[in-house]
Amino acid sequence: MAGALAGWLTVGLLVAAVVIAVHHSRRWRAGAAAEVDLVAGLKALPKRYLVDVHDVVGRKPFNARFHALTAGGFLASLVLLVLAVVPWFRGPLLWGLAALALALMLAGALMVGWRRHVVKPTELSGGRFARLPVSLIAYAAGLLVVALDRVAGGALPHGVTLVLAGVGLFGGADLLVGVGRGPLKHALHGALYLVAHPRPGRFSGRDRGGERKRDSALAPLNLDDAKLGVEVPLDFAWNRLLGFEACVQCGRCESVCPAYAAGLPLNPKALIQDLVGAMEGGAADYAGHGHPGRSVAGARGPHLPVVGEGAAIHPNTLWACTTCRACVDACPMMIEHVDVIVDLRRFETLEKASAPGKAPGVLEELRIADNPGGFPAVRRIDWAFDLALPLAREREKFDVLLWLGDAAFDLRGQRSLRAFIRLLKKAGVDFAVLGEDELDCGDLARRLGDEATFQDLARRNIARLEGLSFRRIVTMDPHALHVIRNEYPAFGGAFEVVHHTALLLELVEGGRLTLGSLSGTLTYHDPCYLGRYNGVTEAPRRLLDMLGMERREMEFSGLASRCCGGGGGTSVTDVAGDRRIPDVRMEQARETGAACIAVACPNCTVMLEGVVGPRPEVKEIAELVLEATE
Amino acid sequence: MKMRRDPRSEREARRSTGGERPRFSLMVLKPAVGRLRRSPRIVRQAATVSISPRLRIAWNGRVAPQASGAVLAARAPVETMRVVAEPAFHVLVVPDTDGEGGLSEIDRQLIAAGRSLADSGGGAVCALALQGGDDLGGAGADRVIAVTGIEPLAYDPEGRTAAVLTAIAILSPRHVLFAETPDGSDIARRVAARLGERLFAGADALEAGSDGDTRALRRAQGGSLAQSAKLPRLVSIMPDAFPLHAGLPHEGRPLDEVPMGAADRRISASRPLTVDPDTIALEEADFLLSGGNGVTDWQGFADLAEALGATRAGSRVVCDQGHLPRERQVGASGTLVTAGCYFALGISGAPQHLQGITRVGHVVAVNTDLHAEMIKRADLAIVADAQAVMPALIRLLAERKGGGDD
Amino acid sequence: MIRVAALLSIGRHPASGRARRAGLDARGLELALRMPNAEVRAFHAGDPHAASLRDYLGMGLETLNVLNVAPGCDPVPALVEALRGVGPDLIICGMRAEAGEGSGMVPYLIAEALGHAVVCDAAAIECASGTARVVQGLPRGRRREVVVTLPAVVLVNSAAPAARAPAFARARRGRIVPHPVEAREDAFLAACEMRPWRARPKRMAVPSGGSAQERMKALTEAKAGEGRLLVNPVPEEAARAVRDYLVEKRFLRGAGDGDGRG
Incomplete structure (x- = not known):
């Protein structure tokens, strides 16, 4: 009796859940059109879930376990309970299987409860999520007893099993109705989002050296569109909105965000929830950490501007992002926070020109002088007069084009470039530079949302590069590397680009550079645009290990490296926080006790060297390698 | 052609006549043929500055007047002033005012430029007087014309335009020179527009043209091109482009005062605004009090800035820490400042910071580290704890304001 | 309602030499756009196809009137003619052009032709009935306030608030209205000798x-x-x-x- 009732009620609950989900779907289906291959997405769903999602979830093994137990047990129990509607199935076997599923789920639910109420990681949200273990345990425990009772052939009094079934189904109701607003929302929307993900490229397996292929290039914006960028929530494509709905508020993004760690007014989790709230309109239904130093958001609704002083997202939140992709990399729901930030910035910059700080001036200089400082083009090369750099335009054919980047305008950057150029000469590399013909790669403009300036710079750079005959480009700037390697192809420029650390490794391994041995300790700071954006974390380490120095790792390293605070235009938008991002990072470097922090990006060099007080010495890898060759 | 010396005839030339024994004078009387031998005694005598209380000899030739008095007296009477009695033409010079009525540096340059134009053809420089008592003659002016009816120190561009037009009407000068300064350039353009004449604005140099006439040179096209033209009547002159008058003073004779012609005044009232130094943008500020890591008492820092009447600024670290807003940051990544005085408290002087103060006039630095770059850069460097100097300086300034000078 | 005319020229980037919006004219336009109760019209004398004019539109102008004056021609008569048609109370422009001769005479000649007063070095403008209060930015951060009877030509210097950044989308939406005009060659400029500055x-x-x-x-x-x-x-x-x-x-x-x- 209780068993059949439980079955029927489960069916009823599932129907209710479907109704709620369909009703709820109107919110995200109202988003802008997007080209999505649903069939391919559906086919790829199991792999996307089992490989890609699990790869992220599995970084916290305890979580992976309780998730597998709880979700697996819950789904299995639902199926079995629905089968219990059919009298033919009802029998000890069914109830035995149900009891097993529910027992596993109970184990998982207890782990969830232990984590939420005993361990209490600070990044977790409260509210409906605080109730989650209760509902899970009620469902699993209540129905487990009912199932066991059925297996035992009805040992318990009818009243007791009815009450227990009621308790269990009450818990189940809380869970299933939650597909609209509760914790279970992530399951349905997460699955749909995996099918319709806006970046299918990020699931396409592994490539060289076992490093995961990173689909990190920003999508080009059609500058002829009626509206540029995202103003109101409904300007987002529907599958992006779906992604926001998928957020399970696990807070992994919050705990890896460099801006949040430094007390800048940005919490990626709250950002996504701001957008969920904006789609819904009305009061906030979010019980997690907000953006540091910011009170709850202002007016919001699906047709109201997202960004503004009194809107869903404060401009400072938007401009605090370093675009380091740590949140994207940490998100088990595969949400693309950086795309969201850049879409919003595009509207702010292209439609309102409201980028803060020095950004407007820098963008204007980029547009008119082709470099962010407004320097004469010759300044990119005049410091290297004594090096007599071969100019690409005077060479018919050469092997390597050295992309100088904006570091060439900076005294510190020139020092690193000088070291690398000396190494190139030592190794006898046939290289040339564009010199005055080199324009800014456009990274800064693009991250600041100025797609128009970026596309202009990109097209002109591509035209210049295509007129030359060389094999590949080498650069010391991971930002330039990323933009030329991954973002220029959308504009017709396909170039092989290597980072200078890769080239140096090649030269050393090929015997063209001989290294002596250095002593001391070092730690390596992974640049975001080399590591997370391009998956290169091992080559620099291999090169460093050849120097004979003891390498120590910081708390956040490799793909999980923490940003120096110099990316995404944050050094020009200059949003204030409790601390500076580079100070936070330097703290981690200090903790290793290493005497030297090896960097591989001019932005990181400048940011980390700007940290005052006793600290490890900041050295570019090329500078260290040069030291080792001398 | 060097002649061979004949010691015997030289000796004969020195022979004193009369007397029983042969006597020879040791003084060199007049240049003999050939090169003279250096006489250490005479050289020493000429170089002697004083013999009491002790003998001083200046071998570098800088000899005090009393020692070389004989030489001065031997010269022909000195011309002390140049007079151009009958000028072929006039060059009218319209000095700028520096707000205090004195003759400013650019005014002197202006008169000197007028001088060179006048001297090329026997002309006279006539300066428009704004105020008596200035050494216009010393700066090279032959005449001074005073136009009555304008307040010399008031901001009255329309009145001054009328005064210049009056002077032009009276003198019919061949050239009129203005200073290319904020106020001077305004007057120049008003006059040019009123006369419907071309103004050669911001002349940087004068040069001789191929056909013998004077051409003026200015920067055009945002400074990338040099534009040269035959010098028109109206010219304004860039500051620091022309050397000062170095020759003898000129007459500077005042002409009869002329009443000013009618001025159509539309600018009715003007008053200087008191500007809180702390609200001035760093690029504009003249006196910056800049704080760095060595400052901990930021209220005291603000008080000191107020007492000094200085604009507050700071290093990157200080702005990062939020003690000062970002727009107060000096340096390569902040603002490049052009202040007349930069008072650095507790700033060690990172290269990026020093890049921001390359165009500063005077640097005063207080820092605990003797080897800090800022100490090396400073005109007045004090190795001390900025935090201790601040209150002492506030007290000192308060004392001075409260009572008399110490 | 006060009628404001902003005169806008094409500037020149000091390092790259490329055309851009002229810094001081842009500041002038900024002052005009901030003015409450003002009807702002903008004029440029030159090539209507110049791309950098879009930067002014990007600041929020809906239309920009371009008097099609050929290079090397005197823009003053055309500007005077156009401004006479509008009858502005206030004409705002930068102290000096960045490109071309850059003698800073144009606003004075316009004022002379129209019989307007001139105030230079403006850092801020506030209009009342028939007069304007202009704060002048002087060297070393000093300020002076003057009252001028309208109509007037006000010349803006670098003490005026920085011009807002141009937005790409606004620039795209704005309209450039070309007006064919007759202009004579500037004989003085033609007689001048030009060479690179050293x-x-x-x-x-x-x-x-x-x-x-x-x-x-x-x-x-x-x-x-x-x-x-x-x-x-x-x-x-x-x-x-x-x-x-x-x-x-x-x-x-x-x-x-x-x-x-x-």
Whole structure:
């Protein structure tokens, strides 16, 4: 009796859940059109879930376990309970299987409860999520007893099993109705989002050296569109909105965000929830950490501007992002926070020109002088007069084009470039530079949302590069590397680009550079645009290990490296926080006790060297390698 | 052609006549043929500055007047002033005012430029007087014309335009020179527009043209091109482009005062605004009090800035820490400042910071580290704890304001 | 309602030499756009196809009237004609153009032709009925307020608030309205000789007297700063040294002068 009732009620609950989900779907289906291959997405769903999602979830093994137990047990129990509607199935076997599923789920639910109420990681949200273990345990425990009772052939009094079934189904109701607003929302929307993900490229397996292929290039914006960028929530494509709905508020993004760690007014989790709230309109239904130093958001609704002083997202939140992709990399729901930030910035910059700080001036200089400082083009090369750099335009054919980047305008950057150029000469590399013909790669403009300036710079750079005959480009700037390697192809420029650390490794391994041995300790700071954006974390380490120095790792390293605070235009938008991002990072470097922090990006060099007080010495890898060759 | 010396005839030339024994004078009387031998005694005598209380000899030739008095007296009477009695033409010079009525540096340059134009053809420089008592003659002016009816120190561009037009009407000068300064350039353009004449604005140099006439040179096209033209009547002159008058003073004779012609005044009232130094943008500020890591008492820092009447600024670290807003940051990544005085408290002087103060006039630095770059850069460097100097300086300034000078 | 005409020219980037919006004209437009109750019309004399005009539209102008004056021609008669048709109370433009001759005469000639008053070095403008209060930005951060009877031409300098950044989308939406005009060649400019500017050595005031070595020393020593150094003085001594230095260099007035610098 209780068993059949439980079955029927489960069916009823599932129907209710479907109704709620369909009703709820109107919110995200109202988003802008997007080209999505649903069939391919559906086919790829199991792999996307089992490989890609699990790869992220599995970084916290305890979580992976309780998730597998709880979700697996819950789904299995639902199926079995629905089968219990059919009298033919009802029998000890069914109830035995149900009891097993529910027992596993109970184990998982207890782990969830232990984590939420005993361990209490600070990044977790409260509210409906605080109730989650209760509902899970009620469902699993209540129905487990009912199932066991059925297996035992009805040992318990009818009243007791009815009450227990009621308790269990009450818990189940809380869970299933939650597909609209509760914790279970992530399951349905997460699955749909995996099918319709806006970046299918990020699931396409592994490539060289076992490093995961990173689909990190920003999508080009059609500058002829009626509206540029995202103003109101409904300007987002529907599958992006779906992604926001998928957020399970696990807070992994919050705990890896460099801006949040430094007390800048940005919490990626709250950002996504701001957008969920904006789609819904009305009061906030979010019980997690907000953006540091910011009170709850202002007016919001699906047709109201997202960004503004009194809107869903404060401009400072938007401009605090370093675009380091740590949140994207940490998100088990595969949400693309950086795309969201850049879409919003595009509207702010292209439609309102409201980028803060020095950004407007820098963008204007980029547009008119082709470099962010407004320097004469010759300044990119005049410091290297004594090096007599071969100019690409005077060479018919050469092997390597050295992309100088904006570091060439900076005294510190020139020092690193000088070291690398000396190494190139030592190794006898046939290289040339564009010199005055080199324009800014456009990274800064693009991250600041100025797609128009970026596309202009990109097209002109591509035209210049295509007129030359060389094999590949080498650069010391991971930002330039990323933009030329991954973002220029959308504009017709396909170039092989290597980072200078890769080239140096090649030269050393090929015997063209001989290294002596250095002593001391070092730690390596992974640049975001080399590591997370391009998956290169091992080559620099291999090169460093050849120097004979003891390498120590910081708390956040490799793909999980923490940003120096110099990316995404944050050094020009200059949003204030409790601390500076580079100070936070330097703290981690200090903790290793290493005497030297090896960097591989001019932005990181400048940011980390700007940290005052006793600290490890900041050295570019090329500078260290040069030291080792001398 | 060097002649061979004949010691015997030289000796004969020195022979004193009369007397029983042969006597020879040791003084060199007049240049003999050939090169003279250096006489250490005479050289020493000429170089002697004083013999009491002790003998001083200046071998570098800088000899005090009393020692070389004989030489001065031997010269022909000195011309002390140049007079151009009958000028072929006039060059009218319209000095700028520096707000205090004195003759400013650019005014002197202006008169000197007028001088060179006048001297090329026997002309006279006539300066428009704004105020008596200035050494216009010393700066090279032959005449001074005073136009009555304008307040010399008031901001009255329309009145001054009328005064210049009056002077032009009276003198019919061949050239009129203005200073290319904020106020001077305004007057120049008003006059040019009123006369419907071309103004050669911001002349940087004068040069001789191929056909013998004077051409003026200015920067055009945002400074990338040099534009040269035959010098028109109206010219304004860039500051620091022309050397000062170095020759003898000129007459500077005042002409009869002329009443000013009618001025159509539309600018009715003007008053200087008191500007809180702390609200001035760093690029504009003249006196910056800049704080760095060595400052901990930021209220005291603000008080000191107020007492000094200085604009507050700071290093990157200080702005990062939020003690000062970002727009107060000096340096390569902040603002490049052009202040007349930069008072650095507790700033060690990172290269990026020093890049921001390359165009500063005077640097005063207080820092605990003797080897800090800022100490090396400073005109007045004090190795001390900025935090201790601040209150002492506030007290000192308060004392001075409260009572008399110490 | 006050009728404002903004005169906009095409500037020139000092480093790249490329065309851009002229900095001072943009500041002028910024002042005009901020003015409450103002009907702003913008004029440019030159090529209507110039891309950098879009930067002005990007600041929020809906239309920009371009008088199609050929390069090397005198833009003043055309501008005067166009402005006469509008009858503005206030004409705002930058002190000086960045490109072309850049003599800064155009606004004065327009004012003369239209019989307007001229105020230069404006940093802020506030209009009342029939008059405007203009705050002038003077060197060294000083400010002066003047009242001028309208109509007037107000010339903006770099003390005026920075111009808002142009937005790409607004620039795209704005309209450029070309007006064909007749303009004569500027005979003076045609007679001028143009050549690339070469920096000349800076002229220094050479002290007279003394030996060559001393004159050289006098010139070069001043450059290196006096380099006075006090090591570990008591704070009072340090304070006095600083005070005396500042008084000597006239950054602090002597006693009894009251409220510091003027």
